[in-house]
Amino acid sequence: MEAVMACWEIEQSLQSLTGVSPGEGTGATMSDDDDDQVDSDANLFDGSLDGADGMGFGPLIPTESERSLMERVRQELKHELKNGYKEKIVDIREEILRKRRAGKLPxxxxxxxxxxxxxxxxxxxxxxxxxxxxxxxxxxxxxxxxxxxxxxxxxxxxxxxxxxxxxxxxxxx
Missing domain, CATH: 1.10.10.60 (Homeodomain-like)
Known part of the structure; x- marks a missing residue:
């Protein structure tokens, strides 16, 4: 039950940080390995309308400074989430181990x-x-x-x- 509550609290914090409620996102997850990150910034703006947005403009491609800002925000969010929930994860792990040991009598x-x-x-x-x-x-x-x-x-x-x-x-x- 504690694990479910911790997950709910994580979702609430994510929602308050990003403004996106669970289920609204792309379904993508954050990875600890930067190698796993596909050029997501470029894929978000891939010009799926054959190079036009229907209004005569080209695809929305972020500038280098926008990409840098997006990456910095992503790294800060990742760092904040890791630090914010590290204690909860440790607490849950300790509780699981304590319950596992609880069956042994002195x-x-x-x-x-x-x-x-x-x-x-x-x-x-x-x-x-x-x-x-x-x-x-x-x-x-x-x-x-x-x-x-x-x-x-x-x-x-x-x-x-x-x-x-x-x-x-x-x-x-």
């Missing part, structure tokens, strides 16, 4: 949970009292404890042949 808390798991390997379903004690010992939320046990059972318990037979016998009761 090692000391997992050691407490694994110790409980080892001592109850035959039937690793903690009671509500066990869960409350684990919440106190680890500082995790009850939901985190529940999810850890769900994931642990999926990953490790069913692969153990002795515990899978225990599971089958418990289900039959």
């Amino acid at each position: 090692g000391d808390t997992t050691s407490v949970l694994k110790a409980w798991w080892q001592s109850h390997s035959k039937w690793p379903y903690p009671t509500e009292e066990d869960k409350a004690r684990l919440v106190q010992e680890t500082g995790l939320q009850l939901k985190q404890i529940n999810n850890w046990f769900i994931n642990q059972r999926k990953r490790n318990w069913h692969s153990n042949p002795s515990s899978s037979t225990a599971l089958k016998s418990k289900r039959k009761r």
Whole structure:
């Protein structure tokens, strides 16, 4: 959601800088490589009316000073956009990395949970009292404890042949 909002803010800034709303432009995008820029200034004024503009005048070709001004404005806009949104891009990247790391529980808390798991390997379903004690010992939320046990059972318990037979016998009761 934050990425969508950042893009919207970029569009708003572009609109305020250029006076063109999204969708009105040519569809061209700005590139970091100057080599990718085709002679766009010349292509904009290519005389598509066979050398006339319908009024008896020739094609609108910018003068050298106008081309220089257009290029300077383009470079300034590019620089301003890069600097203005660099922080937002860094923030979004950090948030993505933080969310990626967020799934890892601290090692000391997992050691407490694994110790409980080892001592109850035959039937690793903690009671509500066990869960409350684990919440106190680890500082995790009850939901985190529940999810850890769900994931642990999926990953490790069913692969153990002795515990899978225990599971089958418990289900039959």
